[in-house]
Amino acid sequence: MATYLDHAATTPLRPEAAAAMLPWLTERFGNPSGSHAVARAARAAIDDARDVVAATLGVDPGGVIFTGGGTEADNLAITGVLAARQPPGTATTTGAAGGVVVCSAIEHHAVLHAAEAAARASGGATECRIVAVHPDGTIDLDRLAEALDPTVTVVSIMLANNEVGTIQPFASIAPLVRRRAPNAVLHTDAVQAFPWLDVREAAKRADLISVSAHKFGGPQGTGVLAVGTDVALAPIIHGGGQERDRRSGTHNVAGIVGMAAAMQATAAERDATVVRVRRLRDRLADELLRITPGSTETGDRAAKIAGNCHLCFDGIESEALLVLLDDAGVYASAGSACASGAMDPSHVLVAMGIDRRRALGSLRLSLGHTTTDDDVELALKVVPDAVARLRESAAAN
Numbered sequence: 420m421a422t423y424l425d426h427a428a429t430t431p432l433r434p435e436a437a438a439a440m441l442p443w444l445t446e447r448f449g450n451p452s453g454s455h456a457v458a459r460a461a462r463a464a465i466d467d468a469r470d471v472v473a474a475t476l477g478v479d480p481g482g483v484i485f486t487g488g489g490t491e492a493d494n495l496a497i498t499g500v501l502a503a504r505q506p507p508g509t510a511t512t513t514g515a516a517g518g519v520v521v522c523s524a525i526e527h528h529a530v531l532h533a534a535e536a537a538a539r540a541s542g543g544a545t546e547c548r549i550v551a552v553h554p555d556g557t558i559d560l561d562r563l564a565e566a567l568d569p570t571v572t573v574v575s576i577m578l579a580n581n582e583v584g585t586i587q588p589f590a591s592i593a594p595l596v597r598r599r600a601p602n603a604v605l606h607t608d609a610v611q612a613f614p615w616l617d618v619r620e621a622a623k624r625a626d627l628i629s630v631s632a633h634k635f636g637g638p639q640g641t642g643v644l645a646v647g648t649d650v651a652l653a654p655i656i657h658g659g660g661q662e663r664d665r666r667s668g669t670h671n672v673a674g675i676v677g678m679a680a681a682m683q684a685t686a687a688e689r690d691a692t693v694v695r696v697r698r699l700r701d702r703l704a705d706e707l708l709r710i711t712p713g714s715t716e717t718g719d720r721a722a723k724i725a726g727n728c729h730l731c732f733d734g735i736e737s738e739a740l741l742v743l744l745d746d747a748g749v750y751a752s753a754g755s756a757c758a759s760g761a762m763d764p765s766h767v768l769v770a771m772g773i774d775r776r777r778a779l780g781s782l783r784l785s786l787g788h789t790t791t792d793d794d795v796e797l798a799l800k801v802v803p804d805a806v807a808r809l810r811e812s813a814a815a816n
């Protein structure tokens with residue numbers, strides 16, 4: 420028996436996506452940029468996929484830019500907006516010779532590192548303002564208000580966090596940004612939100628929205644940046660001028676077609692999946708907290724996406740826990756990374772003010788549309804045992 424509880428990292432391919440992709444991996448092919456019949460057929464497949472993606476996100480088909488995943492979409496949002504706002508002749512390789520980026524402290528590194536790279540490349544002319552979050556992981560709106568002014572170029576605040584699952588109050592964030600930073604482009608990273616939330620409302624409130632296919636049963640290496648009609652965006656990949664010159668490169672036809680199929684299936688089943696998975700997640704979290712001494716839940720469960728169960732266990736290190744879980748067939752993740760030989764807690768947990776020792780014992784169990792009662796049962800058997808064994812061996816040393 421084994422259980423995959425790492426859906427925030429990636430999800431299994433949905434059968435609908437596999438079926439849609441198969442012809443484009445076998446007998447059908449064609450470069451959508453060409454003009455003959457084979458090329459036109461590929462073009463038609465991309466156009467159909469674009470319509471599906473646009474309808475599912477509630478955006479204009481002309482604003483859909485197909486990318487090589489969520490990371491590229493986020494980079495294009497930050498760097499592309501900064502570059503488009505530079506005076507002619509001043510843009511650098513990362514797009515910026517000035518400007519102000521505002522983002523939350525718990526953004527994915529695809530946003531944070533893109534903003535930091537732009538600041539570095541500009542020799543300090545581009546400023547990054549990182550906004551604090553509350554202990555529950557929601558952005559501090561007072562701090563956000565302080566960071567906003569008419570000089571701000573781009574604001575990037577994710578819809579749901581990848582580690583702790585917190586959903587941001589976008590309906591409050593967007594009007595605040597419009598009021599206080601009237602010249603800013605507003606981006607939201609909806610990569611983790613899409614499987615669990617109807618993102619159309621947020622897409623309407625934002626100028627740019629990123630999603631990634633492999634987080635909702637689509638293939639890896641395919642994503643979307645959807646752009647509002649009046650947003651100026653400079654490309655970060657140059658070449659043949661595909662995607663209205665906003666993202667060059669021959670289209671990944673199979674990937675795009677698979678993403679559209681996965682998107683449609685996810686959106687159609689979303690309400691039912693959320694109800695079913697939330698019940699499984701609640702049972703998993705409640706039982707783990709009940710039977711494992713020295714365990715705490717991260718953030719406020721009421722403000723989380725349905726698939727996220729994030730806990731901290733006192734007196735253990737997540738890396739060791741993950742090894743034991745892996746051996747026992749429970750595949751999960753933690754919010755810490757080994758940097759230069761020492762364990763560092765994740766920037767998300769640090770930003771939430773979680774004590775360093777506690778943060779080093781974190782565990783993310785992320786459920787998905789394929790998760791069943793059996794998965795939860797196995798995790799409930801394995802996790803408390805593994806935690807107890809680690810504590811015993813720490814006490815014996």
Ligand code: PLP
Pocket residue numbers: 427428487488489490491493527529577579580581608610611631632633640641642
């Ligand atoms: N943004 C968030 C919130 C994510 O969770 C991830 C992936 O983990 C990304 C962006 C990057 O997406 P991709 O893996 O498609 O590059």
